[in-house]
Amino acid sequence: MGLEVHAHLLTDSKIFCGCSTKFGAEPNSHTCPTCMGLPGALPVLNKKVVDFAIKLGLALHCTINKKSIFARKNYYYPDLPKGYQISQYEEPICEHGYLDIYINGNKKRIRILRIHMEEDAGKLVHENTIETSSYSMVDYNRSSIPLLEIVSEPDIGTPEEAVAYLKALRDVLIYLEICDGNMEEGSFRCDANVSVKKKDVKELGTRTELKNLNSFRFIERSLAYEIERQIDLIMSGGQVVQETRLFNVEEGVTYSMRGKEEAHDYRYFPEPDLLPLIVDERWIDEIHQGMPELPMEKLERFITEHGLPRYDAEILVSDKDLAHFFEETIKLFPEPKTISNWIMTELLRELKDGNVSPKDSPLSPATLSELLGLVKDQTISIKIAKEIFPELYRSGISPKQLVEQKGLLQISDESAIIATIDKVIERFPKEVSDYRDGKEKLLGFFVGQVMKEMKGKANPKLLNELLVRRLKG
Numbered sequence: 001m002g003l004e005v006h007a008h009l010l011t012d013s014k015i016f017c018g019c020s021t022k023f024g025a026e027p028n029s030h031t032c033p034t035c036m037g038l039p040g041a042l043p044v045l046n047k048k049v050v051d052f053a054i055k056l057g058l059a060l061h062c063t064i065n066k067k068s069i070f071a072r073k074n075y076y077y078p079d080l081p082k083g084y085q086i087s088q089y090e091e092p093i094c095e096h097g098y099l100d101i102y103i104n105g106n107k108k109r110i111r112i113l114r115i116h117m118e119e120d121a122g123k124l125v126h127e128n129t130i131e132t133s134s135y136s137m138v139d140y141n142r143s144s145i146p147l148l149e150i151v152s153e154p155d156i157g158t159p160e161e162a163v164a165y166l167k168a169l170r171d172v173l174i175y176l177e178i179c180d181g182n183m184e185e186g187s188f189r190c191d192a193n194v195s196v197k198k199k200d201v202k203e204l205g206t207r208t209e210l211k212n213l214n215s216f217r218f219i220e221r222s223l224a225y226e227i228e229r230q231i232d233l234i235m236s237g238g239q240v241v242q243e244t245r246l247f248n249v250e251e252g253v254t255y256s257m258r259g260k261e262e263a264h265d266y267r268y269f270p271e272p273d274l275l276p277l278i279v280d281e282r283w284i285d286e287i288h289q290g291m292p293e294l295p296m297e298k299l300e301r302f303i304t305e306h307g308l309p310r311y312d313a314e315i316l317v318s319d320k321d322l323a324h325f326f327e328e329t330i331k332l333f334p335e336p337k338t339i340s341n342w343i344m345t346e347l348l349r350e351l352k353d354g355n356v357s358p359k360d361s362p363l364s365p366a367t368l369s370e371l372l373g374l375v376k377d378q379t380i381s382i383k384i385a386k387e388i389f390p391e392l393y394r395s396g397i398s399p400k401q402l403v404e405q406k407g408l409l410q411i412s413d414e415s416a417i418i419a420t421i422d423k424v425i426e427r428f429p430k431e432v433s434d435y436r437d438g439k440e441k442l443l444g445f446f447v448g449q450v451m452k453e454m455k456g457k458a459n460p461k462l463l464n465e466l467l468v469r470r471l472k473g
């Protein structure tokens, strides 16, 4: 498989005019003669788009071409008012890079064939579905939104690898802050070229193209289905036809949409309204200086610098804002593994329950570090800390304040603990004699009883010591 990914760029304005790129505006309110393709209107290239293309090219180890050419890709469709799309064809801005992915801890390198800049088309809107609607409406707000198309070599062998590649690529785009990676809004879309061949055959088989794959789950399912379909077809003596197919989510099958166009169907030629794009060494250097840390680099650093297990590091790095939260908390409470445990269990659970992204977490690194500090200096027990976590998360109140308000201070007063121990010992004479006869496992039972009695506030270490001393009599 080779994948073609389209990423919407986070520029304020469109690629060839000054119209806004903001998602969700009133239909056709972000349009002008240029992005409507009116006669005589001329495109002007948005410099930010070139910056972003170079950024991604550097992140994916590509050659940045000093000269690249925009080309017209001619075809007719109602969402394309000019009758052609401005893209890049023979001389794209970036070529020959790679992205490493990990499958069960094993590295695999996926080569990148090219990255090019192009404009998006408008959007057709239908009542319910395209099959049942009696009319089509066109929204040109999306017309000329800048895109980068990232084309991989056919290095991807399984649906699992495809998803790993897409997730890694999406992470890179988000870390670079050039695309929000939002699949629901169509900011990150994927087409897949799929072909199968017998092991001893060199050439790739005839391929089909799967269009508009827009969730990781559907991508995996549709690729698995298409691979099986092609193998069954060939094994039963049939032949794969080159065509474009769509995935039907409800039925879980792919079906033919149309015969696949060949490049010559598009009558590509150099865009006469735009000069060749020349990028000099200084421009590339400037972008290079401003490159942020990439997900893979961050992952390795979390493992080496903070001593985290790879599993923890992968979860934290999978979301840029979560990684940031982790690093901010370390600055205040320098115990990485403890913080990682709390983030992966308590914090992620609350975020998931409320369907909140880490970026919008109501709990701050300062609050978490204060809470962990209270546990560390034995002001409260871990049990209490976990109990009050949901309230801290929701209210944003200071942990110290909450602990005082609720009277949750850990009890380290020996006489108070001993008094409770004695009460418990009196209540369970049989268990006490069993313990004294050697059933030492019962210690946990007594700890639990005393804790329950003291509402979880006893200092656990002290409780254990006193309890053993008391039971041994």
Ligand SMILES: [Zn+2]
Pocket (backbone or CB within 6 Å): 014, 017, 018, 019, 030, 031, 032, 033, 034, 035, 036, 144
């Ligand atoms: Zn415009």
